[in-house]
Structure formats: structure tokens, C-alpha cells
Amino acid sequence: xxxxxxxxxxxxxxxxxxxxxxxxxxxxxxxxxxxxxxxxxxxxxxxxxxxxxxxxxxxxxxxxxxxxxxxxxxxxxxxxxxxxxxxxxxxxxxxxxxxxxxxxxxxxxxxxxxxxxxxxxxxxxxxxxxxxxxxxxxxxxxxxxxxxxxxxxxxxxxxxxxxxxxxxxxxxxxxxxxxxxxxxxxxxxxxxxxxxxxxxxxxxxxxxxxxxxxxxxxxxxxxxxxxxxxxxxxxxxxxxxxxxxxxxxxxxxxxxxxxxxxxxxxxxxxxxxxxx
Amino acid sequence: xxxxxxxxxxxxxxxxxxxxxxxxxxxxxxxxxxxxxxxxxxxxxxxxxxxxxxxxxxxxxxxxxxxxxxxxxxxxxxxxxxxxxxxxxxxxxxxxxxxxxxxxxxxxxxxxxxxxxxxxxxxxxxxxxxxxxxxxxxxxxxxxxxxxxxxxxxxxxxxxxxxxxxxxxxxxxxxxxxxxxxxxxxxxxxxxxxxxxxxxxxxxxxxxxxxxxxxxxxxxxxxxxxxxxxxxxxxxxxxxxxxxxxxxxxxxxxxxxxxxxxxxxxxxxxxxxxxxxxxxxxxxxxx
Amino acid sequence: xxxxxxxxxxxxxxxxxxxxxxxxxxxxxxxxxxxxxxxxxxxxxxxxxxxxxxxxxxxxxxxxxxxxxxxxxxxxxxxxxxxxxxxxxxxxxxxxxxxxxxxxxxxxxxxxxxxxxxxxxxxxxxxxxxxxxxxxxxxxxxxxxxxxxxxxxxxxxxxxxxxxxxxxxxxxxxxxxxxxxxxxxxxxxxxxxxxxxxxxxxxxxxxxxxxxxxxxxxxxxxxxxxxxxxxxxxxxxxxxxxxxxxxxxxxxxxxxxxxxxxxxxxxxxxxxxxxxxxxxxxxxxxxxxxxxxxxxxxxxxxxxxxxxxxxxx
Numbered sequence: 001x002x003x004x005x006x007x008x009x010x011x012x013x014x015x016x017x018x019x020x021x022x023x024x025x026x027x028x029x030x031x032x033x034x035x036x037x038x039x040x041x042x043x044x045x046x047x048x049x050x051x052x053x054x055x056x057x058x059x060x061x062x063x064x065x066x067x068x069x070x071x072x073x074x075x076x077x078x079x080x081x082x083x084x085x086x087x088x089x090x091x092x093x094x095x096x097x098x099x100x101x102x103x104x105x106x107x108x109x110x111x112x113x114x115x116x117x118x119x120x121x122x123x124x125x126x127x128x129x130x131x132x133x134x135x136x137x138x139x140x141x142x143x144x145x146x147x148x149x150x151x152x153x154x155x156x157x158x159x160x161x162x163x164x165x166x167x168x169x170x171x172x173x174x175x176x177x178x179x180x181x182x183x184x185x186x187x188x189x190x191x192x193x194x195x196x197x198x199x200x201x202x203x204x205x206x207x208x209x210x211x212x213x214x215x216x217x218x219x220x221x222x223x224x225x226x227x228x229x230x231x232x233x234x235x236x237x238x239x240x241x242x243x244x245x246x247x248x249x250x251x252x253x254x255x256x257x258x259x260x261x262x263x264x265x266x267x268x269x270x271x272x273x274x275x276x
Numbered sequence: 277x278x279x280x281x282x283x284x285x286x287x288x289x290x291x292x293x294x295x296x297x298x299x300x301x302x303x304x305x306x307x308x309x310x311x312x313x314x315x316x317x318x319x320x321x322x323x324x325x326x327x328x329x330x331x332x333x334x335x336x337x338x339x340x341x342x343x344x345x346x347x348x349x350x351x352x353x354x355x356x357x358x359x360x361x362x363x364x365x366x367x368x369x370x371x372x373x374x375x376x377x378x379x380x381x382x383x384x385x386x387x388x389x390x391x392x393x394x395x396x397x398x399x400x401x402x403x404x405x406x407x408x409x410x411x412x413x414x415x416x417x418x419x420x421x422x423x424x425x426x427x428x429x430x431x432x433x434x435x436x437x438x439x440x441x442x443x444x445x446x447x448x449x450x451x452x453x454x455x456x457x458x459x460x461x462x463x464x465x466x467x468x469x470x471x472x473x474x475x476x477x478x479x480x481x482x483x484x485x486x487x488x489x490x491x492x493x494x495x496x497x498x499x500x501x502x503x504x505x506x507x508x509x510x511x512x513x514x515x516x517x518x519x520x521x522x523x524x525x526x527x528x529x530x531x532x533x534x535x536x537x538x539x540x541x542x543x544x545x546x547x548x549x550x551x552x553x554x555x556x557x558x559x560x561x562x563x
Numbered sequence: 564x565x566x567x568x569x570x571x572x573x574x575x576x577x578x579x580x581x582x583x584x585x586x587x588x589x590x591x592x593x594x595x596x597x598x599x600x601x602x603x604x605x606x607x608x609x610x611x612x613x614x615x616x617x618x619x620x621x622x623x624x625x626x627x628x629x630x631x632x633x634x635x636x637x638x639x640x641x642x643x644x645x646x647x648x649x650x651x652x653x654x655x656x657x658x659x660x661x662x663x664x665x666x667x668x669x670x671x672x673x674x675x676x677x678x679x680x681x682x683x684x685x686x687x688x689x690x691x692x693x694x695x696x697x698x699x700x701x702x703x704x705x706x707x708x709x710x711x712x713x714x715x716x717x718x719x720x721x722x723x724x725x726x727x728x729x730x731x732x733x734x735x736x737x738x739x740x741x742x743x744x745x746x747x748x749x750x751x752x753x754x755x756x757x758x759x760x761x762x763x764x765x766x767x768x769x770x771x772x773x774x775x776x777x778x779x780x781x782x783x784x785x786x787x788x789x790x791x792x793x794x795x796x797x798x799x800x801x802x803x804x805x806x807x808x809x810x811x812x813x814x815x816x817x818x819x820x821x822x823x824x825x826x827x828x829x830x831x832x833x834x835x836x837x838x839x840x841x842x843x844x845x846x847x848x849x850x851x852x853x854x855x856x857x858x859x860x861x862x863x864x865x866x867x868x869x870x871x872x873x874x875x876x
Contacts, residue, residue, distance in 0.1 A: 054768075057772055059768055059771060083776075086773060086774035087774070090772065091772045093768065093769055095765060098764055098765040099766050099769045100766055100769070101770070101783075101784050103787045103788060112775065113774070116773060116776065163769070164772075164773075167773070182329040182330055182497065183329060183497060183499070183542055184329060184537060184555060185329075186541070187540075187554065187555050188555050191552055191553055194552070209470065210471075210543075211471070211545065212542070212544050213543050215543065215545060216543035216549045217549075235549070249472060250472065251545065253471045253472040253474070253475040254500070254545055255475075255498065255504060256500060256503065256546060257499040257502075257527065258503055258546070260524070261546070262500065263503075265504065266475070266505070269475045269476075269479065271472055271475075271476060
């Protein structure tokens with residue numbers, strides 16, 4: 001399915017070091033995402049996966065390394081170059097309760113990208129496009145004049161997705177987009193991601209701590225620990241034949257919703273070293 | 277897990293909830309009922325999981341058992357052994373909390389007082405009930421060691437911020453069980469933890485409950501951890517029980533449509549990733 | 564001192580544990596935002612708020628047309644009518660110079676209110692500007708601006724007013740200049756603290772990610788979500804500013820005799836309170852009434868302008 005298509009995102013030797021800390025938050029991280037591909041970046045809290053995402057998105061300036069989107073360098077981009085890069089690269093954040101400006105209506109939230117990039121300068125055309133986007137993520141046009149406050153978590157995340165997709169990005173960075181949602185809502189949003197990815201030919205960088213979620217959505221998987229990628233490979237390889245002991249340990253810790261299997265797993269699970 | 281012989285011995289329920297309704301709000305007029313008459317029971321030493329999504333009323337039920345919300349109005353019956361908890365005075369309720377029912381909250385950081393040494397917080401339930409300081413300290417250190425905190429004697433006088441997330445949750449567990457309660461209510465005890473630490477904490481809870489013959493009411497949204505931990509399951513939605521039964525039969529053959537949907541909605545490591553996840557319908561979130 | 568309660572509340576909302584907040588009747592009433600909105604509504608009914616808004620409109624109208632409403636000339640001295648107690652002829656009585664107090668209170672509304680309004684408007688604008696720039700600038704600029712604020716905070720308005728009075732002559736105008744110059748640093752600090760908090764909010768990152776320009780980012784995303792705390796502060800300060808202006812008038816560097824400014828009226832009559840309590844009471848009531856009204860209006864404004872407190876499906 002991936003074939004040998006063109007590389008869309010190339011991250012090379014990314015380092016993020018904060019003053020006054022011994023270890024780098026992100027330590028020599030390199031990977032590629034090809035067009036149409038979804039890379040899952042998994043790891044426990046504090047492993048540097050979100051910082052990696054923010055560096056790639058240009059929201060934080062890393063200490064070192066390069067990030068290329070297509071042929072363009074993200075980190076050395078001028079203000080105007082960065083703005084045009086934003087059209088190709090968008091982000092969905094973790095918490096739909098704080099990632100939407102509470103004072104803006106859905107029409108303004110979803111239409112903001114169109115407005116600032118001058119994609120639909122005319123008000124009417126913009127509105128039509130917003131309705132189209134809402135429909136794509138499964139929200140009715142009657143949502144337009146409402147504010148985020150009156151939506152549930154899952155609906156808010158749909159709004160956030162529509163907002164990100166408005167500028168027709170090629171790469172969608174998702175930072176734990178379903179971790180704050182209920183199980184049934186999470187399933188709906190994951191299915192939506194799958195649908196949109198096929199429909200729009202999106203490439204995705206999907207950050208999550210839940211290994212089962214990543215397995216469901218991603219073709220390629222990178223496992224991070226203490227700022228480093230310890231293992232990267234295809235989904236089947238990483239989940240079927242993990243090479244690194246940390247990956248094996250993570251996988252062994254994931255509960256399975258099947259009582260006999262899970263009881264056995266719980267009995268035998270051992271952590272290799274007191275790393276907590 | 278308790279053997280059939282155990283069950284015969286403890287034929288009676290430890291906790292029995294009948295027709296419990298919980299409403300919030302000051303006046304009768306603007307009260308909002310969030311739990312609409314539920315029944316559930318726990319036998320001594322039994323592990324019961326109460327499963328549901330947000331708004332299902334699972335935490336509200338747990339808080340009602342403990343009488344934690346003073347602005348909640350309860351009706352129906354909550355019996356713990358010989359006590360009827362819904363009508364118990366505040367003072368008597370305080371005696372029951374801690375001594376007979378222990379509680380673990382979701383967020384170990386919020387549950388600990390940041391300016392008090394953890395040892396003092398662990399000893400408190402014993403000291404309040406008249407145990408001598410030296411004995412309380414020894415029991416606290418022993419328990420903390422049992423919970424896998426290395427060098428427990430030295431760490432006993434540390435402050436919460438000196439512990440990692442997983443270690444803090446062990447301290448919270450120690451506070452909850454030091455007075456040897458018969459029932460432990462664990463409200464999403466591992467939701468804030470990483471997956472490996474979650475596995476460890478669940479193992480510990482499992483062992484501890486076994487050793488002490490302590491009943492556990494596990495409140496969670498995570499069907500994965502329920503499968504390995506619980507003997508019986510109650511599935512809640514919108515303040516009602518939609519299904520209850522023993523864990524094996526509910527997972528093998530869920531009767532309620534909601535339970536089926538919930539089980540199908542969880543991505544899992546042993547299923548085909550190309551098969552679409554089930555979605556629970558109807559739902560406020562479906563558009 | 565400037566821990567912004569708004570952002571704390573917003574953070575609580577942000578960490579909403581579960582995902583779904585379904586229909587409001589299903590929402591968990593223990594959710595912090597839910598209970599907050601509820602308790603707000605319980606403490607003050609909409610009737611009280613509407614009443615306060617109506618009263619504020621009346622006060623402002625009086626400030627505009629007050630002098631024409633006055634039954635007597637507020638400045639005419641009539642020594643035959645000294646210190647008359649309230650009667651049908653003089654509803655609020657007369658002062659030591661025989662001037663009608665009702666007329667003076669009505670006429671004084673303009674002086675007092677406009678002085679207060681000018682001080683607060685200048686302080687708000689300058690404070691917001693400086694505070695926002697400081698919060699969003701690099702460390703050096705932030706440091707410089709905050710040190711300037713410290714100087715402003717360290718300088719008592721009375722001292723500055725005395726200096727200005729010496730330089731420009733004592734007048735209500737010097738008092739207003741002195742007040743404005745010493746009042747804005749507090750607002751700048753407040754705004755800086757809140758804007759810093761808002762700047763780190765996820766929705767601001769979301770806007771940056773979308774390619775939103777700097778001006779729009781500040782005006783559309785950061786400021787609207789930062790300033791509701793300032794409204795509250797300003798409305799609370801109405802009383803404080805009015806009293807300080809009165810204080811300055813009292814020590815002789817503010818409004819000058821015989822001007823009908825409420826504070827100046829009180830201070831002029833204070834020595835004679837045993838013989839004419841009404842000369843102190845009525846201007847005092849005017850100050851108290853205005854202060855309470857604007858407090859209520861400020862509260863109403865806050866709830867109205869904060870969608871996290873207002874909109875529930």
C-alpha cells in the first residue's frame with residue numbers, strides 16, 4: 001500500500017534541549033513520512049513525543065536538527081514562508097476543551113483558516129465551504145452560530161478537525177487527539193480519521209500513548225523512550241515482532257478486553273527495571 | 277479470586293445498594309437527578325467493576341456510598357453490613373470511611389496534601405482511631421514496603437513531590453488500606469498512569485485484595501483492565517444499570533446492545549486493525 | 564496578588580476528565596464549570612442585575628443633564644438658609660453656606676463621574692497596552708516595562724498630586740492626572756499576568772498553527788480571553804477612585820471650593836457633621852450608591868462577556 005511513494009516529511013537529527021536540564025527532551029530524532037502514509041509516534045508521558053510534534057509544527061524552536069516538508073525547510077522558514085507552510089501542515093490538539101477559542105462561533109473557528117489565507121475572501125463562499133467541512137466531519141450546518149461551550153468533547157474534536165482541514169493540508173499532525181474522549185466517542189473519531197485519510201489522501205503524524213489506538217490507525221510506528229526513538233518500523237513488524245525490549249514491555253502491559261487472556265497477562269507481566 | 281467455599285461462608289452481601297437515586301442541586305425544584313434507581317451488591321472479598329462512560333453515574337454512585345457530596349440528595353438504600361449509610365449521621369459516616377471503606381482517587385497528585393510528609397498522611401487513618409504513633413509508623417512503613425516502595429523507611433518522611441506518579445499512587449493506596457477496610461472503592465485508579473505503571477498498580481491491588489480478603493469496587497471506563505481484575509461487572513449508562521453479570525459471560529456474550537457496542541469500540545491488540553470499530557448508537561455525539 | 568481566577572477556572576474546564584458532556588441535563592453537576600455557573604446564577608437573580616444596569620443608566624443621565632435638573636442654583640450662597648435640615652423646600656437640606664444640597668449632588672455627578680471615568684479609562688487603556696506588550700515581548704522589554712510599573716506602583720498618588728498641584732496649581736485636573744499616572748501600573752501587571760496565561764493556552768497554539776497573523780492573534784484570541792478579569796477590577800475600582808479623588812479634594816489638591824464635587828462636598832461639611840449630618844450623608848450616599856451600582860454592572864458584564872459562564876446549549 002505504501003509502495004515507494006515520495007517523501008512528504010523528513011525529520012533529521014531533531015534535538016530539543018531545555019536550559020538547566022541534564023537530558024534532552026528530544027534527542028536525535030529522525031524519521032520520514034511518505035505521501036499518504038500515517039506514522040504513529042508512541043511512548044509514555046514525558047518521552048518527548050509531544051515536543052517532537054510541536055517542533056515539527058513550528059510551534060517550538062528546537063535546539064538542533066532539520067525538518068523538511070516536501071522540499072521546504074520548516075525550521076529556517078521566514079515568517080511569510082512559515083505561513084504558506086501552514087497551508088500544507090495542520091495540527092489537531094489533544095484537548096478539545098482548550099484548543100478551541102471559547103469566544104468564537106463554529107463558523108468563525110472553521111472559517112478562520114480560509115480567512116487568514118485568503119482562500120475564500122467572500123463571506124458567502126466562505127460560509128458555504130464551512131458548511132461543507134462540517135458535513136465532512138459529521139456536524140450539521142445548524143452548528144454554525146454556536147460556540148464550543150455547547151458541544152460535547154467528541155463534537156468539539158470534530159470542529160477542531162474541520163478547522164485544521166479547512167486549508168486543505170497535506171500533512172495532519174495529531175497530538176493525542178482521542179485520549180480525552182470516551183471509548184465510544186473515541187471510536188467515532190478514529191473512524192472519522194480513517195475515512196478522511198482515504199477521502200483526502202492525507203498523510204498523518206499521529207501521536208498517542210495508547211498502543212492499540214496507534215495500531216488501529218497507523219501504517220508505520222515509531223516507539224519513543226526518554227527523547228529517543230528506540231524502534232521504528234511497519235505496523236506489522238513493530239506489533240508482530242518487536243525488536244526492542246522496551247517495545248515488548250509496553251506491548252505486554254496493554255490490557256486486553258478478554259477475561260481469560262487478560263488474567264493470564266496480568267499474572268505474568270513483569271517490568272524489567274524499576275523505571276517509574 | 278474467591279473460591280466457591282468462600283462464597284458459601286460469606287453468603288451475605290457486604291455492600292448492598294437498592295433503588296439508589298442521586299440528585300444534585302439545592303432546591304427540590306432545580307435538582308438534577310443523575311442516578312435513576314440502581315441496584316448492585318458486593319460480597320465480602322469480591323471484585324466488582326462498575327463500567328461506564330462519562331455521565332454514566334458510576335463515580336456519583338461511588339461518592340454516594342461514601343457520603344462525600346453534601347449537596348447530593350439520596351434516596352433508596354445503601355447497606356454496608358448492618359449499617360444503612362443513607363441515613364447515617366455525619367460522625368458515624370466518618371468512622372465508616374477509612375475504617376470500613378477505603379477510597380482511591382483518580383489523580384494521585386490531587387489526593388495528597390503537598391505540604392505534609394507522606395508518612396504522616398499514611399499514618400493518619402490509624403492515629404485518628406487511637407493507634408499509638410510508634411505502631412502506626414511501623415505499620416505504615418511495612419505497608420509502603422509491601423506496596424513496592426524501595427527503602428520505605430527512608431522515603432516515609434519525604435513529601436509527595438519527591439515521588440513519581442506511580443509511587444504517589446502507591447502512597448494513595450497505602451492511605452486507603454492501612455486501616456484494613458473491608459471494601460476498597462477505586463475510582464479510575466490508573467487512568468492518570470502510564471501503561472506499564474498501570475499494570476504494576478493493578479497487580480498490587482490484586483495481590484493486596486487477595487491477601488486481606490478485601491472487596492474492591494473498581495470504577496472505570498477501561499474494559500481492558502476490568503477483564504483481568506474483576507469477577508463481576510456492572511455496566512452503567514446515563515445513570516442506569518444496563519447490564520450486570522460475571523465477567524466471563526459479559527465479555528463472551530454481552531446481552532445489552534450498549535455493552536456490545538462498547539466492547540466493539542475499543543481498539544485492541546488482538547483484533548484486525550482493518551475492521552472498523554463499532555460505534556455505540558444512539559448517542560448524543562452521533563450527528 | 565494577581566492570580567487570575569478566570570484562567571484557573573478555565574484550566575479546570577480544560578481538564579474536563581471525560582470526553583462527552585452530553586445534553587446539559589446529563590452533565591455531571593459536580594463539573595467545576597457547571598457548578599460555577601449555577602452558583603453564580605443563584606447568588607444574584609437577573610432582576611438585580613437589570614436593576615443595576617438601569618440605575619447605572621440613570622446615574623450617567625444625571626451626570627449629563629444634572630445641572631438642568633437641579634431645583635436651585637448649586638453655587639448660590641444664601642446665608643439666611645444656612646444648614647437647614649431636609650424639608651419640602653430643600654429635600655436634602657442646605658449646607659453651611661445655604662446652598663441646596665440636592666442641587667449640588669445632581670450637579671456634582673458630572674464632576675465626580677467624569678473624573679473617575681477619565682482616570683479609569685486612561686488606566687485601562689495604558690495598562691492593557693503596556694501589560695499586553697510586556698507579556699508578549701522578549702525578556703528585556705518585559706523587564707523594562709515591569710520596572711517602570713514598579714516605579715509607578717511605588718509612587719503614592721497623593722505625593723504625585725501634591726507635586727502636580729505645586730507645578731500646575733491645585734485643581735481637579737491635576738488630581739485626575741496624578742491618579743491616572745499612578746493607577747495604570749496595577750492594571751498593567753494584572754493584564755500581563757493574565758495574558759501570559761492565555762498566551763500558553765492551546766487555542767492560541769491552534770491559531771498560530773493555522774497561520775493567524777500577530778495582530779489578529781492578539782486582538783481576536785488572546786485579549787478577548789484575558790480581559791474579563793479586568794472588567795471586574797475596573798468595576799470594583801470605581802468606588803476606590805471616587806474616594807481617592809475625594810481624598811485629594813479633601814487635602815486641597817483636588818477639586819477646589821466651591822466646586823460641587825461629591826468628595827469635596829463631604830470634606831467641606833465634615834467639620835460640621837454634628838450640626839448638619841445631611842451635608843455629609845447625601846453626597847456620601849451618592850458615592851456609595853454609584854459604587855455599588857457599578858460593582859453590580861461589572862459583575863453582570865463579566866458574566867455576559869464570558870461565554871464559558873453563559874452559553875449552555
